[in-house]
Amino acid sequence: MSSPHSITVPEGFTLHKENTSHILLPSSNDAFLNPVQEFNRDLSVACIRTWSDLADTEKEKKWRLAQERRAKKAVGGPKSKRPKNDDVTSAPLPPAEHVAEESATIPTDEVRESGTPAEVEKFASGSQKQPEYRRQTFVILEALSATGLRSIRYAKEIPLVKYVIANDISPAAAAAMRRNVELNNLGGQETSSEEGSAESQTTAEGSKPILPKVRVNEGDACALMYNHRVERQRVDVVDLDPYGTAAPFIDAAVQCVNDGGLLCVTCTDLSVLATTNFPEKCFSNYGGVPVKAEYCHESALRLVLHTIATSAARYGRYMQPMLSLSIDFYVRLFVRVHTGANEVKKILSKSSMYYVCSGCQSFYSQPLGRMTEQVHEASGNVNLHFKIRAGPTAPDRCPECNSVFHISGPMWSGAIHDTDFVSKVLTHVEANEDNYGTSARMKGMLTVAKEELDTPFYFTPAKVAGNFHCTCPSLDEVASALVNAGHQISRSHACAGSLKTTATRADIHDVFRSWVKTHPVRMDKVAENSPTRHLLSKEPKAEANFKHHPDSLTPSSKVKLVRYQQNPTPNWGPGTKAGPGKRKRGQDDGE
Template sequence: MSSSSQPPVVIPEGYKLHTENTSHILLPNTKEAFLNPVQEFNRDLSVAAIRTWSEELNEAKEKKWKQAQERKAKRSEDVGEDVSRKRPKLEGSTEPAIGDGQADEPSGSGGGSTDIVTGDAKASAEYRSHKFVLLEALSATGLRSIRYAKEIPLIKHVIANDISSSATAAMKRNVELNGLADGVADARTEDINPAARKSKLGKVRINEGDARALMYHHSQERNRVDVVDLDPYGTAAPFIDAAVQCINDGGLLCVTCTDLSVLATNNYPEKCYSNYGGVPVKAEYCHEVALRLVLNTISSSAARYGRYIQPLLSLSIDFYVRLFVKVQTGPFEVKKTASKTSIYYVCSGCQSFYGQSLGRVVEKVNDRNGNVNPLFKTHPGPPVSEKCPECASPLHANAVAGPMWAGPIHDPRFVGKVLEHLEDNQDKYGTATRMKGMLTVAQEELDTPFYFTPSRIAGFFHSTCPSLDDVASALLNAGHNISRSHAAAGSLKTTATRADLHDVFRSWVQSHPVKMEKIAENAPARVLLAKEPRAKADFTRHPQTVTPSSKVKLVRYQQNPTPNWGPGTKAESGTKRKRQSEVES
């Protein structure tokens, strides 16, 4: 039953109707299933990103298909020419020789000729768009799965799973409400029973069970899925190992983690390490650290199975992180994982950071043939002495963060594609304005670790704060690159070192003196101020201080959507003790 032919929605007693974009769900007045309306941005972003990924995958498969067709046509032509040379034309016969530009008679026509399919016949074949399968491991109300099924054209079907019986009951109700239930069945039936493939199953196929067991069931290459969406209440860590195994080569892993109290502070370092295999840091760039800790968890999990990751889009949003990561297979790329993993020494006095990569790739040129052979080595360390080079804080006062992902966190080309899609479909997303703002900043973001805010650096110097444009101009005039960071308002990323950045503020202090009597004798600020800048900063306004995204009025950062907004309260039900997740976020 199509959505267009659905009768008017009848709202049963004890329920209320919630509508989001093209989809409708019935929410009980009790807390047996949970929906956070604030997460509409997350769902909108996910639809756009997955749709863009699916279109790129389809284009790649179509290109390969055309190349294969051309090779087949070429082989057919070569065979035809070969047959023509070997079969002499009978004297006085009017039968054309194969390969002289005319088609043969079809096989079985009585002509006795060999059936050769010509290039023209092959070219007439039509490419069938690649349809993909998506698995949402923790579906709750089913709203996200329903939206995927209705809004992503290339989707074959969605497997919507939850361990809670009340959640799956809600999903069935909502799937039927949206006209997507042509036969709700166990999502594993199609793989276990071949006869089930012939039955007409719905576009959203509901499964009640443990998410990890379901994903491990799909880990064999013959029945892997193309996209896995992990959107739990809290951490996604328990599900990542199963997820990276059940995704097809080149598939997409979408991950949400809402436990920023663990990832973005040092309140629970032991919990962060047990969940993500790394230690966080309390610094102004802690939200980017959170992204890199989760990426490292995915990367290390994938590497165990000969797979590697390519982050397409990694965002710190409101009270959670959302990542879109392509998972691929390649032993050589897996060997590079250590060189893309670092720990960071972070000074507690001035928050300067010093990266220590766990590995390095050394290229050795063969003298005989000139071939370049990569060698994988450990990395020497540590990167700092006993004291912070900038403010002389002792090493024991520094924090060690990581290991974490040190590679790119976005693919600007992919982000640009998502923006193009959004530009053409703004009316299809309720949060399109904010999507455009955040994606634009992410696309421009420099591929360097960690951002800073001028106000925080000025605080370390106990000085007045220069404007964002002043700091940006000084860095640009010195030959460094800058960008905004999506993770914090008023932030900048730069290719300059921390020492270069501090020189900018030392130059600023020369014309905006600091009252030294208000600074304690043993304060790190005195060490920072005692150094002379190696070069005087030029604060003349640079034309590139206004980034392309700054020229357009964009909503780049969160604006409180509702009073007391946040991750919400976990759902309650009779199956609460066995529930993995009741969140539809």
């Protein structure tokens, strides 16, 4: 591979290097690149690598179960009966690429009955070579590629990648991708035939052509994904990183990803998702109303997750959140997509509306449905029943501060992370720190996400203290008071100085009412009938204990970790679009 020092940079271009890859950027800004998104790309490489190992392990387990089944069948003969409770009989068939290998190494019943004496003797003697599991390669589709940097990094840094489809609707971006793919020696020999038949073609000399590791496609992102929605043509990973919202691409994405595959989604339109400035736009994009509260960045994640879940459910599929992060000016989500009727039904009970107080930001959840289990004593079978929920769950006005409620949602109310998966990604990053330019921050964010409680929304002591017009207790004092009262606490990755807890808002307010008793508020500064007056008018149900508790320090707070981004440039943010008139639907923000 060419080193950056040996590359001749043409006039009108600049050379940009990131990790193992280097690309040429035109000074005309025809293809967009945001250097701040290096953290996004590093995190994506780590998550896809971890997912690929996880998926490969699952496939190997199924393959070995299938091997045991075939071996028992071969030994027992075609008329032998297997025990009804043999769990091996329910194992799915191995991947198609292993069928030929297995048939060549384990004789079928027909070979045992009609094969030559030499073949039968070879089988009986056990000299037949046993098959070996081959690790599964997979295909990534990056629907909005721009310069192609992300696709190039995937192809070079993820070991099990078969090839990457890099797409963009812009001719200038497609030209930039082809140029950068060749620059990184990933071009191979392009052919005009279909992907499925290209590998079987040969050159004039009789040898197979070298296919490109990154295959550039110029076209509409949705059209490309819809062309891959047939089961045999699906891809294993889909990456959506658009300029703004990913909403127009989600329907196509959930259809074209394989069962158990990974869907990676970025949305940079936090002015829509995390504020109430444009509720009508948020509803048209995501089918929900945003939250006006300090935890708006977590609600943004939940709105996007709800959109993915409902989009997949239309096709009998469901999503499993693996890692969902609010980062700087965007949200980044990694979810697995599966097919399963029962899991699709559960989405109803994992979707909620929220009543959010306009004064103290207390919230009440209103689930859209409920799920009950009925266990049959005789058989042990479990039947699931799905019912509607009674409502509303909140009174007319906030019982804490007497302010009105705003309605938000529907949004995803289930877990937003898979703790085991996050732990595996963190372990991978810690073992490969030198491979990621933003490894310090990756470790910090992943550590916080791993310990994060599976409860909706967070709070900051500073905001609650502002509602009480009192001096602010330290984060440790608030955390200790909650833990001493029997509640669980954790940090939140979405906001510095934040806490998540199993306590209700009323419990949190009682902690501050106890604090006010030793740190009085000047009531002459508090207006009559104000929300603060109502908050202070109540007595705490129990006196809070602010003595330091060992569990108030979570793992992420015991070590120095870079958890929250500091502005790296003077004009820092989502960046601007590519040249005037050159960015169209299907072009990317993150590259």
